[in-house]
Amino acid sequence: MSTTTDAARPASLSIGALAGRSGCKRQTIRWYEEIGMLPEAARTEGGHRVYGPQHLARLEFIRHARGLGFPLDDIRTLLDLSGQPGRSCDEVHEIGARLLDAVDARMRRLAAVREELHRIVASCTTGGPAASCRILDALADHHHDGCAAQSDTGAVG
């Protein structure tokens, strides 16, 4: 184990190195700093940001939580809570449970959409003229909806 320049856990990182290790883009890191998700980085004399291992850990936490669908506000709360270890973890649990409910709801909705979409796409025999296209029929026909038009599937295409 070396002292100052450990390749695995270096004591100081440029924004590019931090980006490489965390999987975030440089812009995203700067933006996280701007909105207060990351503490302000130290600077070199020339103004370049300098990060330490604690920034990497925090960024990994954020990224992992983001990957699970937590909104940044919740992540901020989680980070605050983990910073004051005396507090009850009820709030943490509640955030997780709330997100789990939201994920479940989203999955149900997505499943319904998938079914309709599958039915619509399967009903269309390719090659015909658009005039007789059942996909267009199905989209134009709002009557046997089943699931339509509450939004919140998320942008997908």
Add this chain to the structure above:
Amino acid sequence: MSTTTDAARPASLSIGALAGRSGCKRQTIRWYEEIGMLPEAARTEGGHRVYGPQHLARLEFIRHARGLGFPLDDIRTLLDLSGQPGRSCDEVHEIGARLLDAVDARMRRLAAVREELHRIVASCTTGGPAASCRILDALADHHHDGCAAQSDTGAVG
């Protein structure tokens, strides 16, 4: 069946009436017009928009397709294609199939996220101090990821 003022399919609609019938908000309708998803409405002398049944049909098409997760650009294409019925429906089919793929991918990812989230939340016994909270442990620990951090779960909470 009356002639000019059929309650079910009126010959002309204010933006509010169109909003009520289509389920879109007035702002959304104006915005759709602004970005060319809807043709410009006729106006009264005082400048109020006046819509006909064709606007309602188009808006219903848009709303249904949006409900299925189609992005507006795809919907525009679909609407263009349905306006030129001679063209092959291959392109329509391709858009639908592409969306179906995206929905499938999103469902798989969401299922993986749900599992991890469930595991994390279930591992946490409420009531303890945040210092020993397994949710925070799990989020801080990026090593047994399984699914993490590729984005695209969609904002959920």
Add this chain to the structure above:
DNA sequence: CATGGGGGCTACAGCGACTGTAGGTTCAAG
């Protein structure tokens, strides 16, 4: 005919969570 209020109008800012660009500066390797 006046008035009140509900709906309409435009224009623009904001959301979430970034991404991309332009134009300039710094750093480190050769």
Add this chain to the structure above:
DNA sequence: CTTGAACCTACAGTCGCTGTAGCCCCCATG
């Protein structure tokens, strides 16, 4: 010392809306 990659700031754009401010129109009632 030179070069060019990496960095800096600031700001616009993405997607699909939503909300606000401040004014105007239209119709029904008195």
